[in-house]
Amino acid sequence: MRKVSCEIIKDMLPLYYDSVCSDDSKRMVEEHLSECNNCKVEFKKIQDEIHIPEKSIIENRTDSNVIKNISTSWKRLRLKSFIKGGIITALLIGIIILGYVGLFKWEINSVSTDVVEIRDISEMEDGKIVYYADINDGYSLNTIKYDMDSEGNFYMTPLRPLIKKEAQPPYGLEKGYDFIDIKVQEEFRGKEIKRIYYGTPKDKILIWEKGMVLPKASEEVEKYFGLE
Incomplete structure (x- = not known):
């Protein structure tokens, strides 16, 4: 098999990392990496740059959960405020109606x-x-x-x-x-x-x-x- 240049392999490394290249290309990259230290170093850089440490993933998930909890609590507070406002409004309307009826319609004198x-x-x-x-x-x-x-x-x-x-x-x-x-x-x-x-x-x-x-x-x- 004709030896593939490092430049070609470097261009294919991101595809190889994402597993979106063909099986033949995958074998070609792996064979080259087994023999070329420079390309190995280049591949290691790609892994370090793209890979997110597990600790960061956990922290991100925690932050996401915190945001979700805050959003849920805010929605609950909005719902409670809406219900409370509706009850207060209904009570005020009831008081106004009762006051009007009591003063102008309720014939008791x-x-x-x-x-x-x-x-x-x-x-x-x-x-x-x-x-x-x-x-x-x-x-x-x-x-x-x-x-x-x-x-x-x-x-x-x-x-x-x-x-x-x-x-x-x-x-x-x-x-x-x-x-x-x-x-x-x-x-x-x-x-x-x-x-x-x-x-x-x-x-x-x-x-x-x-x-x-x-x-x-x-x-x-x-x-x-x-x-x-």
Whole structure:
């Protein structure tokens, strides 16, 4: 076999080291290295330059694991912060909604009878008790709570939220006729109604009591409630 020059072998050493040369080229390089010290030295340099010491590999792996752990911890912290932020946001929104409902929608304040006038109390042909309520403090009213105690006292309590709204026409329950159907209420509650009050047990206006004779409702009132 023709002897191969060192220059050719040096060009092939990187391929030989990476095991990407053909079998024939591999044998040729190995035969040359067995005889040529200069090329052996050159090959040793390539090995030293490319080879990473085991200690360095371990350190690199350790550094990589540290980075991965830091990245994982950071992602967990981001997730926890996101969840925490979501919970806080939901709580704040809930508090705002509850505050709004409590102040503007939750009707818990009763109207003092000092600003209430009840007039034109009468009885309709079907037995309903009709009255005209005039709340003259300038604020609107949308809710009347019905309640009854064990002694047969029936209360119609006007309720408002903490934050009141000014009354604007067309008026609601603050100005206008309303009625109470005694028969329906007695059937529903299973008790006899003896008195009807507008207000609360401690602050009330008597509208009707058993045995009271009321004037007949006018034709206008009958028509207003659609009975004529």
